[in-house]
Amino acid sequence: KVVCVTGAGGFIASWIVKLLLERGYTVRGTLRDPADPKKTEHLHALEGSAERLQLFKADLLDEGSFDAIVEGCDCVFHTASPFYNNPKDPQVELIDPAVKGTLNVLGSCKKAASVKRVILTSSMAAVVFTEKPLSPDVVVDETSYSIPELCEKAKEWYVLSKTLAEQAAWKFSKDNGIDLVTINPAVVIGPLLQPTLNTSAQIILYLIRSPVYLNYSFGWVNVKDVALAHVLAFETPSASGRYGMVDKVIHFSEVVKIIKDMYPSLPVPEKCVDDELFAPTYQVSRERITSLGVELTPFETSLKETIECLKEKGFVSF
Numbered sequence: 001k002v003v004c005v006t007g008a009g010g011f012i013a014s015w016i017v018k019l020l021l022e023r024g025y026t027v028r029g030t031l032r033d034p035a036d037p038k039k040t041e042h043l044h045a046l047e048g049s050a051e052r053l054q055l056f057k058a059d060l061l062d063e064g065s066f067d068a069i070v071e072g073c074d075c076v077f078h079t080a081s082p083f084y085n086n087p088k089d090p091q092v093e094l095i096d097p098a099v100k101g102t103l104n105v106l107g108s109c110k111k112a113a114s115v116k117r118v119i120l121t122s123s124m125a126a127v128v129f130t131e132k133p134l135s136p137d138v139v140v141d142e143t144s145y146s147i148p149e150l151c152e153k154a155k156e157w158y159v160l161s162k163t164l165a166e167q168a169a170w171k172f173s174k175d176n177g178i179d180l181v182t183i184n185p186a187v188v189i190g191p192l193l194q195p196t197l198n199t200s201a202q203i204i205l206y207l208i209r210s211p212v213y214l215n216y217s218f219g220w221v222n223v224k225d226v227a228l229a230h231v232l233a234f235e236t237p238s239a240s241g242r243y244g245m246v247d248k249v250i251h252f253s254e255v256v257k258i259i260k261d262m263y264p265s266l267p268v269p270e271k272c273v274d275d276e277l278f279a280p281t282y283q284v285s286r287e288r289i290t291s292l293g294v295e296l297t298p299f300e301t302s303l304k305e306t307i308e309c310l311k312e313k314g315f316v317s318f
């Protein structure tokens with residue numbers, strides 16, 4: 001079978017490409033610059049890539065640039081979307097590529113009769129920003145949708161970009177008869193295949209290097225589980241709707257404690273910016289993701305894999 005992965009050189013996408021090649025698929029990967037070795041060398045090193053991986057140039061904002069690539073594919077995994085904080089112009093840098101880009105890719109899928117299903121990499125960011133108060137005994141599930149106005153008020157621009165992109169994807173898919181499934185992971189960590197640091201790996205580095213830290217609470221999930229969920233969402237005919245993916249929601253102070261216990265020689269920050277907790281923790285239902293056949297890796301294992309990889313690649317030394 002032939003499939004397409006958008007933004008193929010990214011952190012999550014690279015693991016999806018690796019798994020697809022291992023399972024015998026022919027993969028068409030899209031990148032903005034297929035000649036950039038930082039984005040492609042690790043893909044060319046994957047087993048099966050010489051025979052079954054082709055890379056194509058496509059930009060999310062270039063209308064129709066995915067048409068010819070998607071034509072003939074059985075499935076499209078749309079992962080490409082900018083992920084970073086503090087943009088100068090949120091609309092141009094994050095929201096337009098996320099929303100218009102998703103509609104651009106779906107528009108190409110609509111034209112390609114071969115495409116049976118589209119798997120969109122959404123986020124827990126598109127799930128949890130609601131008016132419902134969160135606390136350790138609240139269980140969040142896939143029925144909740146983040147409210148754009150709340151994201152905007154909080155200036156959570158990346159969260160807003162993912163929320164609007166997923167909303168637009170569901171509307172377009174319903175209106176145009178596209179079989180869409182979304183994967184909604186929390187912060188994704190684990191080993192990096194690519195040589196550069198993506199935003200979620202930077203968070204772990206921040207918790208190792210920064211002198212003090214803000215005590216946010218985040219949900220965490222392993223990149224290999226996220227890749228498997230994408231592939232199973234295509235391979236399982238009954239898969240549908242959204243699949244939230246969170247092993248555990250914990251505060252940064254807890255993460256720092258675990259790092260300290262695991263690696264006593266690492267100079268982790270001694271204190272938070274203040275003792276106030278930035279946000280409460282909560283639980284996330286794993287019923288749907290388990291039903292898809294994905295067992296979530298424990299956070300501690302994912303954290304260890306991340307730090308070992310950061311060490312191997314020279315981002316930390318101890």
Ligand code: NDP
Nearest residue numbers: 007010011012031032060079080081082123187188198200
């Ligand atoms: P990366 O930064 O590693 O990858 C993002 C990819 O998006 C890049 O490969 C980049 O492609 C592509 N991209 C960005 N802007 C454009 C554009 N204008 N046109 C074409 N491609 C573009 O991030 P991740 O792997 O972490 O994220 C991948 C997906 O997963 C995103 O949709 C993100 O929102 C989502 N996600 C990530 C989480 C995480 O913690 N990492 C958590 C939840 C969801 P190029 O190579 O061409 O530059």
